[in-house]
Structure formats: C-alpha cells, structure tokens
Amino acid sequence: MNAQNPKLGINTGILLEAGTNEAEILVFEVGGQTFGVNVAKVKEVLGITKVTALPQGHPSIEGVVRIRQEVVTLIHLGRFLYGDAEEVASQDSDCLLLLEFNQRPLAFRVNRVHRIYRVSWKATRPLPITPGMAAPITSVVLIDGKLVQILDFESIGADVAGISEEASNSSGVSRIDAPNIPIVFAEDSRMISEMISDHLQEAGFTNFHGFVDGQAAWEYLEALAEDETVETIREKVGILITDIEMPRMDGFSLAKHVRMHPVLGTLPIVIFSSLVSRDNEKKGAQVGVDTQVPKPRYAELVEKTRQLVGLSELVEA
Template sequence: MQTIQQEIDERTNLTSSNKLELLLFRLGEDPGLDRNELFGINVFKIREIIPMPTITAVAGSPPHMMGVVDLRGQILPVIDLPAVAGCTPKTGLNILLITEYARSTQAFAVESVEDIVRLDWRQVLSAEGNGASGMVTSIARLDGENSDRLAQVLDVETILRQVMPSTELEIDPDTIGPHVDLKPGTVILAADDSLIARTMIEQGLEAMGLPYIMCKTGKEAWDQLQAFSAKAQDEGKTVHDRVALVLTDLEMPEMDGFTLTRNIKQDPRFSAIPVVIHSSLTGSTNEAHVKKVGADAYVAKFVAEDLANALRQALSTVH
C-alpha cells in the first residue's frame, strides 16, 4: 500500500508526450463471466488510497451509495464501485480510492489495488461500439499492441451522475447568455470520449447557437482538422475559414488533449486557432501543464455557464 501511494505522489506530474499513468484495481467476479477483470483509472484523478475505514450509513442514500466517511475532517461520499459495475468481491471491499474529479472529492470502494502502469494513449482504444457498457470509455492494452491483458477504463463522469444525479438544471439558457455569431461557414471542433460529457457539451453549444462537429478522441479531432485544412486549400481558403475554435477534453483514447493542443499550437496552419481545454482533471498542476502546451483557456467540468464564458472570451480574440 505504501509503495503504491508513493508512486502516485511521484508520478502525478507526468506529462510526457501522449502518455498516462493508470491505476489498476479489481472489483470482484463478473457473474456473467466468472472472471475477476482488471479496471483502471487515471492516476491524475487519485488523491490517495487508504484501507477501508468505518463507513457511516446515511438515511435515504441512493442505490450503490454506502454512506460517508470522515477523512481528516472532510466528509466524503463512498460509492460501492463493484455494485455499480455488477461485480461480486470475493474478499470484501478492502480499499478506498479517494478521487478528485470535476470540482468534487469522493471515495470509491474496491476489492483490491494491483499496480500502476505507464501507457501510451495509443494503447488505449475507444470502447464505444465494442459492446462495452456506458460506464467504460476505453480499453487499455497493458502490454502493447498485441497484448491480450486488458483493463477497462471507467467513465467516472457517467458513474457519478448515475449514483449522485444532479438536481440542478444542467443547461439554463438564462445563464448561458445570448447566442454567439461565428464567421459564416466556421464551426467549433469539439472532442470528448465520454458520452454523457459529449451530450452536455452539445447542449451547451446549441444553447449558445454555435455550430459544431463532435469527435470522440483527440486523434479523431486531429484528423478532422487535417481534412479541413486540405479541403480549404483546394478551395483557395485557409483552415480558419472552417474552424473557429477547438474544445477538447484531456483524457481520451489514442491521443490525449495535451498532445492534441501541442500539435495544434506547433503547426503554423493551426496555431492561431483558439484551444479551450475542458476537463475533469482539476488542480494547479494540471492548469500549469495546460499553459505549457499553449492552450488559450482551461475550464473545469462541468458548469455550463463557466464553459460558455470561456468560449466567448476565446472567440473574442479571433480576427
């Protein structure tokens, strides 16, 4: 346990080109397969790992909410992650993963923690359309391209909204403000690997009257940008006649948002396009990395008004 915690502390600053650190853990047996599969979560989301403490049950808690824990004076909700995933732990719920995500802190109960692995995002493939549940955004090949050792990367956004749904109106036109007029023919190019995040982003862009093209990965967005540039060149135009702004998540299969932003800002064809990063990876360390790769703005998920304000500000600099 101490070794894993030390590794998290030492590796949190990882921003190598298109790489991530994945914490691997187990939730128990899947009743349909009778197998104990590996799951993963980005180390950037992990604040600490602790042995299972005493949990206080809370009256009227939603399903899969075990209760709360008092962690050094901070009361945190505890989510039964095996129950959410439909798994049965054989040795019990032994570990709490304390996570910081999208302006909130919560604890996930798991059966065991296995390891931390360093991967290239190219080893992480989108799970959409491959029979995965909505709680899994991607599948990580742990030992390279031909590996049969896989880990399911969980969609924390979806899990939190299932267990603790927001009672507030997600998109309020009164707080979003008036529509924004783009240069005719241009769009917002957006990328996010989470289905629920894409849905919320789309609702926000539509409330602002902004036309958009939505991508599921950074690589898909980069390929789309290349295609826009080629078509514009054939028409005697530039990519700026096609793309007004790029809005990107950070954690995405194949190519992460750091790499996508770096690619855009280092390419003379695209460098003047504003890039807004919209991520659940909050904190001063990540904000410093965002500035380092040249992003024009950083917005923590998910407050529609904050996103709208950041987009307006970034678009106001476009000439």
C-alpha cells in the first residue's frame, strides 16, 4: 500500500526492504538539465519565500532562509553547477530541497521538481572518470527516456558550506600500528572516498582497497574468496566498510551477498552513510551489518573499525 509523505507532498510509495537493491529517486530540474537525489536524503520540498543575503560568502550561497524555527543556508544549485549562466537565473517557479547532513540542514534552490521514481541500482552506472573533470555526480540512470544525473550532495555541501570540515578537523584519532589488516571499502563519492583513505592512513592502517560501487567491491571480494576458507579469508580482507546508496549495487545488497557467502559470511561489516536512521538501522540488522556510522564522523568510523578487527584494546592501553 502506498503512503503519502506530507512533507514532500509527493507519493513516496512503500518503505523499501533491505537487500532489494532498489531506491526511490526524486527527479528535478536545474538549468534545463535533469538530476536526481535519493528520497531518503530529502526532508522536505518547499516554496521559496524571503531570502536574507549574506556578505562575502561562497558565490553559490544565496543566503539564509527561515524554515519554522531554524535558519538554514540556501545554496543556489544552478549557480554552483553552471556559474552565472543566464539560463540558471532564479525563477518564480523555483522551489527548495531541504536536505540534512550529520544533523545539519542545508537548502538547495532548484527550478522544478518532477516526481519520485522507484529504480533498481542495477540500472545506474558510475560516472565515467575523465581526466580533469570533477563533476559532483555519483552516477547516471535512464528514467522515462531521460538521462538523470544523481548528484553528490555531500561533496557539494562540503565544498560550499564546509559540512565535513568540523568532523575532519576535530577527529582526534591517535595513530597505532595496524599490522597490515586488509580493509575493503565501497564509496561512490570521490571526495568521501579520499577522506576515508586519509583517515584510515592517519590512524595507522596501510592496506586498504576502495571501490566506486557495491558491484565492483562484491566482485573483488568474491574473487578473493575463491581459494580461501573461513579461517584464512581474514588474511585477504579483515573488514568491509560500505556506503548505502551506490551505482549497480547498494550497501545493503552488498552486505546481504557477503553474509550469504560460505567463506565471507563472518566478515565484519560497517555501514558509513549519510542515510543512517532508525529505519536503516533496522534494515542493516536484517542483512547482518555489525554497526552503522553516520557521515562524516570519520573518527567514529576509525574507532568502530578498530573494535571490529580487534585493535580497540590497543587504543585503550
């Protein structure tokens, strides 16, 4: 039975089960181009009323808006993506997407909201890597005959509003030796992938492999397990860290595949995602995830990783 989400004002459908490798994507327009965002990241879709300008801010920050009792930074998404091009000027029909990152709300001006589509992550593809290109896009998917680009809102928020700076600068993680413990992580955001690598390295880990989607990580793990046993697999991979939403295979499906594998089944699994919530904690439990850490809490990610690979005693000593 479908349910109406009063905050979005759009039919969001049923709550997706864990491991179905599906997502609900809100499709919208900016500057005549079609983009998408996972509905789970969107708190509300609202009209835009009074905007209070801020002096000497990032050129993409339009100002602040009041949403009930909160004052929220408003990012002009068209200006961020295309600069001051005439076709992305503010319009009377514009609306506001209210998203939240680590309990910090951010608002984004878009030109038009279409509707929500239920899609399989199998249908999405990572953005091809092109030298010199740093587009804030994690993947693309064909919906109703249109190529929809899934935006990397975490990277945009970090670039424009510094949403990850506080978590990064205050990590306070001490360095200890991690005797070549192999770590596999799956993360489609290039910026966050680099941050994970940096924090693991600063904490003393030296052996880690990152992948841009769950399918690539799964193929790597499956190949590793071919000539191993439950007793020896930890020499090849000690822990899996994974995002939830990724092209081709999401984190819950990846965890489900790992738990069902006869050799990989006991591998520790950490979800590291901006989508950590009560509902997703329940979904993680359904597929056997050991713990979930909200982005961008890198220090907590390092600590949970240490605990699950048996290094927490060294930290306490």
